[in-house]
Amino acid sequence: MNILFKNAHLIDPALNVDSVADIHIVHGIIQKIGRVSFAKGAEVYDLAEKIVAPGFVDMHVHLREPGYEYKETIETGCRAAASGGFTAVCCMPNTNPAIDDASVVKNILERARSVLGGIVDVYPIAAVTKGREGKELAPMMELADAGAVGFTDDGAPVEQAEIMRRALEYASMIGKPIIQHAEDLTLTKGGAMNEGFISTGLGLPGMPQVAEEVMVARDIRMVEYIGAPYHVAHISTRGTVELVRSTKAKKLPVTCEVTPHHFTLTDEAVRSFDTNTKMNPPLRTQEDIEAIKEGLRDGTIDVIATDHAPHSQDEKEVEFAFAPFGIVGLETAIGLAITELVELKVLTLSQLIEKFSINPRKILKLSSAKIAEGERANLTIVDPKSEWVVDIRQFKSKSKNSPFHGRTLRGKAFAVINNNQLLFSD
Amino acid sequence: MNIKSRVIDAAGFERTVTRLAHEILERNKGAETIAIIGIRTRGEFLAKRLVDKIQRIENRELQFGFLDITLYRDDLRGKLTQPILKGTVISFDVTGKDIILVDDVLYTGRTVRAALDELIDLGRPQSIQLAVMVDRGHRELPIKADFIGKNIPTAAGDEVHVLMKEIDGEDAVVLTDAIEGGKS
Amino acid sequence: MPLTESSRRLASRHLLGLEGMPKEDVQLILDTAKSFREVLERPIKKVPTLQGKTIVNLFFESSTRTRLSFELAERRLSADVVNFSADVSSVKKGETLKDTARNIEMMKIDIIVIRHAAAGAPHFLSKVVNAIIVNAGDGAHEHPTQALLDLYTMREKFGQIEGLNVCIVGDIAHSRVALSDIHGLKAMGANVSVCGPKTLIPREIERFGVRVHYKLDDAIRESDVLNVLRIQLERQAGAYFPTIREYREYFGITRERLDKVKRPMTIMHPGPINRDVELSANVADGEHSLILQQVLNGVAVRMAILYLLGTAN
Numbered sequence: 001m002n003i004l005f006k007n008a009h010l011i012d013p014a015l016n017v018d019s020v021a022d023i024h025i026v027h028g029i030i031q032k033i034g035r036v037s038f039a040k041g042a043e044v045y046d047l048a049e050k051i052v053a054p055g056f057v058d059m060h061v062h063l064r065e066p067g068y069e070y071k072e073t074i075e076t077g078c079r080a081a082a083s084g085g086f087t088a089v090c091c092m093p094n095t096n097p098a099i100d101d102a103s104v105v106k107n108i109l110e111r112a113r114s115v116l117g118g119i120v121d122v123y124p125i126a127a128v129t130k131g132r133e134g135k136e137l138a139p140m141m142e143l144a145d146a147g148a149v150g151f152t153d154d155g156a157p158v159e160q161a162e163i164m165r166r167a168l169e170y171a172s173m174i175g176k177p178i179i180q181h182a183e184d185l186t187l188t189k190g191g192a193m194n195e196g197f198i199s200t201g202l203g204l205p206g207m208p209q210v211a212e213e214v215m216v217a218r219d220i221r222m223v224e225y226i227g228a229p230y231h232v233a234h235i236s237t238r239g240t241v242e243l244v245r246s247t248k249a250k251k252l253p254v255t256c257e258v259t260p261h262h263f264t265l266t267d268e269a270v271r272s273f274d275t276n277t278k279m280n281p282p283l284r285t286q287e288d289i290e291a292i293k294e295g296l297r298d299g300t301i302d303v304i305a306t307d308h309a310p311h312s313q314d315e316k317e318v319e320f321a322f323a324p325f326g327i328v329g330l331e332t333a334i335g336l337a338i339t340e341l342v343e344l345k346v347l348t349l350s351q352l353i354e355k356f357s358i359n360p361r362k363i364l365k366l367s368s369a370k371i372a373e374g375e376r377a378n379l380t381i382v383d384p385k386s387e388w389v390v391d392i393r394q395f396k397s398k399s400k401n402s403p404f405h406g407r408t409l410r411g412k413a414f415a416v417i418n419n420n421q422l423l424f425s426d
Numbered sequence: 427m428n429i430k431s432r433v434i435d436a437a438g439f440e441r442t443v444t445r446l447a448h449e450i451l452e453r454n455k456g457a458e459t460i461a462i463i464g465i466r467t468r469g470e471f472l473a474k475r476l477v478d479k480i481q482r483i484e485n486r487e488l489q490f491g492f493l494d495i496t497l498y499r500d501d502l503r504g505k506l507t508q509p510i511l512k513g514t515v516i517s518f519d520v521t522g523k524d525i526i527l528v529d530d531v532l533y534t535g536r537t538v539r540a541a542l543d544e545l546i547d548l549g550r551p552q553s554i555q556l557a558v559m560v561d562r563g564h565r566e567l568p569i570k571a572d573f574i575g576k577n578i579p580t581a582a583g584d585e586v587h588v589l590m591k592e593i594d595g596e597d598a599v600v601l602t603d604a605i606e607g608g609k610s
Numbered sequence: 611m612p613l614t615e616s617s618r619r620l621a622s623r624h625l626l627g628l629e630g631m632p633k634e635d636v637q638l639i640l641d642t643a644k645s646f647r648e649v650l651e652r653p654i655k656k657v658p659t660l661q662g663k664t665i666v667n668l669f670f671e672s673s674t675r676t677r678l679s680f681e682l683a684e685r686r687l688s689a690d691v692v693n694f695s696a697d698v699s700s701v702k703k704g705e706t707l708k709d710t711a712r713n714i715e716m717m718k719i720d721i722i723v724i725r726h727a728a729a730g731a732p733h734f735l736s737k738v739v740n741a742i743i744v745n746a747g748d749g750a751h752e753h754p755t756q757a758l759l760d761l762y763t764m765r766e767k768f769g770q771i772e773g774l775n776v777c778i779v780g781d782i783a784h785s786r787v788a789l790s791d792i793h794g795l796k797a798m799g800a801n802v803s804v805c806g807p808k809t810l811i812p813r814e815i816e817r818f819g820v821r822v823h824y825k826l827d828d829a830i831r832e833s834d835v836l837n838v839l840r841i842q843l844e845r846q847a848g849a850y851f852p853t854i855r856e857y858r859e860y861f862g863i864t865r866e867r868l869d870k871v872k873r874p875m876t877i878m879h880p881g882p883i884n885r886d887v888e889l890s891a892n893v894a895d896g897e898h899s900l901i902l903q904q905v906l907n908g909v910a911v912r913m914a915i916l917y918l919l920g921t922a923n
Binding site: 494496497498502510511512513514515543544547548549 | 618638641642644645646648649652653654656657658659917921
Binding site for chain 3: 195273318
């Protein structure tokens with residue numbers, strides 16, 4: 001590899017880099033940053049108007065392998081990630097078998113290395129409990145040693161307070177976070193969407209905001225008691241934003257993420273009975289979106305992650321109540337984030353990069369991606385101005401369950417570089 | 427409506443209704459067994475005129491009602507517009523009666539066919555006789571009127587309209603150029 | 611013949627629900643139903659209007675009354691009728707609704723009448739097949755034909771619906787009738803309230819412009835009509851109300867309660883009634899009960915809907 005990017009807008013918030021420069025990459029290492037008028041034998045690309053950032057991480061992805069390869073595989077998921085501008089994904093353990101054993105972790109890492117020359121780093125997040133059944137702890141130390149970067153029973157909460165306590169105690173020893181899918185299942189039983197005016201009008205059973213909030217509130221008290229890293233997955237309500245904000249004020253090790261759909265759509269979208277508007281947590285209200293945007297702005301919300309949840313067409317083309325929860329997100333995340341957050345002046349590009357790259361790496365203690373000479377080139381290149389229309393047929397993901405088909409977005413992944421590989425999005 | 431010619435004027439209209447009333451009475455040997463049923467919309471008004479006339483001549487109450495044949499039409503499927511149901515209003519038992527079925531214009535015969543079907547579903551009249559203001563020919567079914575105000579042979583491009591005071595402000599029968607709306 | 615004011619059609623080619631249905635369409639259906647009420651009084655209660663049309667009654671949830679009413683309406687319009695009943699649980703395991711519907715459509719069906727336990731199932735169907743869809747009840751969402759027959763019955767009794775004070779009493783949260791009633795009644799200008807224990811009143815229902823009562827006596831005092839919903843006894847197990855005895859005590863309609871207001875109170879109920887639970891027997895059978903009228907009008911209203919949808923191009 002010998003590449004020269006000219007006129008790129010380099011932004012690395014961690015290193016206070018924010019300038020237009022040329023960048024020369026040889027054999028996957030950043031050779032020179034600055035004015036490079038000529039590099040012998042280099043492929044030259046003009047990146048005027050494009051942003052070069054430390055490689056983006058999606059810390060909440062369902063790759064579905066092993067067990068549900070008809071929805072997604074490590075290969076198709078990594079292709080979707082690369083196309084969507086991510087150089088790393090964290091894959092969730094609700095596979096079959098669940099990622100509750102070191103052998104599963106190793107197997108996933110092994111398989112990921114062969115996809116596109118390993119351009120996407122796959123970091124498994126292991127289960128908190130065996131089989132994600134919420135009864136007995138999974139071997140968390142073995143899992144961490146095998147390569148797991150965090151623990152979650154995502155898809156389901158760690159429901160029992162006792163189990164959560166023990167998991168946090170282990171997490172504090174290991175130094176890797178418990179990632180909670182916060183949902184009080186007794187309050188959401190049978191639910192299909194946010195509880196409120198829209199669910200009342202559609203006659204669909206509701207999932208109230210408080211179901212998320214009571215679980216977060218409980219966990220936060222426990223974190224305060226035990227002192228372990230704790231991360232709330234896909235927060236969706238104003239109440240959760242407030243809980244996390246006040247907890248952070250106490251300097252507790254609590255972090256959280258939000259998905260692009262939770263800052264873009266409200267439960268109004270469910271009126272169509274389109275099963276691609278069915279996800280868990282459900283789409284909430286405009287009031288929640290405003291609170292989430294404020295949380296993103298003031299740093300309460302650390303990370304944007306997609307909760308990429310592929311499902312086959314047959315699974316989704318059913319009655320709303322019978323459809324599985326979740327949508328794909330890898331290939332629309334950057335577009336939605338720029339359209340809804342940067343264009344609407346909620347975040348600067350630099351802040352956006354923190355939430356896509358710097359913060360998730362910090363929370364999960366991943367190797368950092370730095371834009372500096374001598375560093376490994378782990379970069380996401382974004383065209384922030386390009387206007388495009390989402391077309392699910394163009395998705396690299398095996399599944400097409402997106403509510404954003406046909407939507408016009410501003411901002412798109414342009415290319416990614418990682419592990420001595422370069423891939424353009426189109 | 428572009429009127430080409432006036433076939434019957436108001437005075438002629440009145441005389442025609444009177445003649446029809448007398449013919450009906452003569453054929454049925456009085457009004458004892460008859461009942462009058464008009465086909466909605468225009469047959470309804472003509473029926474009322476005949477009822478008034480016959481009641482005056484015979485000096486007795488006549489039973490009468492209205493038929494909305496929409497539900498029996500054979501062209502509902504092809505229609506671009508959907509007729510509003512006005513409803514059939516017949517408050518007596520038709521069984522055993524000599525029913526005088528009244529309509530304004532007899533043309534293809536399809537309306538009368540629908541009316542006959544509906545009447546027979548309502549009961550078993552002794553007989554059904556057909557009275558129309560105008561017979562303009564061009565029948566598509568083997569149907570013939572018993573009492574005719576006037577035979578008006580028409581070309582395919584012509585339209586015949588029976589105008590009545592109740593809805594049109596005057597009594598007359600006129601010929602016009604064809605307009606959208608087709609055969610009735 | 612020039613047609614004066616003589617033709618109108620419904621805005622939608624399906625009947626999926628009453629939410630958003632224009633007042634004129636509700637009126638057209640009620641007016642049309644009046645003609646069919648007359649047909650039902652004839653010695654031969656059948657007209658040839660839908661001859662050659664095929665209607666399938668797709669019932670994924672058992673509902674003897676609604677299916678019977680639809681089937682009578684269809685047969686009295688001379689349509690060919692096919693019935694398909696299946697338990698949702700077995701359907702869920704085997705063929706999908708989409709496959710079932712596509713198969714049925716290949717058999718050249720003109721109208722599908724669907725009853726389904728899942729809200730939105732008729733809307734889903736309307737997107738995957740070409741047939742006209744009539745919603746015969748979807749989950750706790752809508753039951754438009756029931757609401758229309760309620761409206762018809764009220765209009766028949768009171769002459770007009772505008773200004774009428776109607777209270778829907780009982781399990782609003784799990785009812786498909788309540789929502790359709792609210793939409794239809796509001797469209798026609800009635801004042802609508804709901805009454806029941808808070809556990810059975812869905813969130814933010816007030817935003818539909820209805821008042822909420824938790825005290826039955828308050829509701830009765832303000833109402834001309836009480837539309838009493840069936841209470842599903844199994845809800846008790848789900849902690850929605852503590853005991854049937856207590857429910858009857860506080861939310862059951864009894865003669866004694868009604869006698870407290872010194873004016874006749876019209877009683878309606880979509881059936882089937884839990885006698886002496888939500889409605890005491892002497893009220894259900896009393897002089898101010900319209901419950902049997904509702905059943906009769908149901909056939910006429912469904913004939914009107916099938917006529918209006920089935921003959922529109």
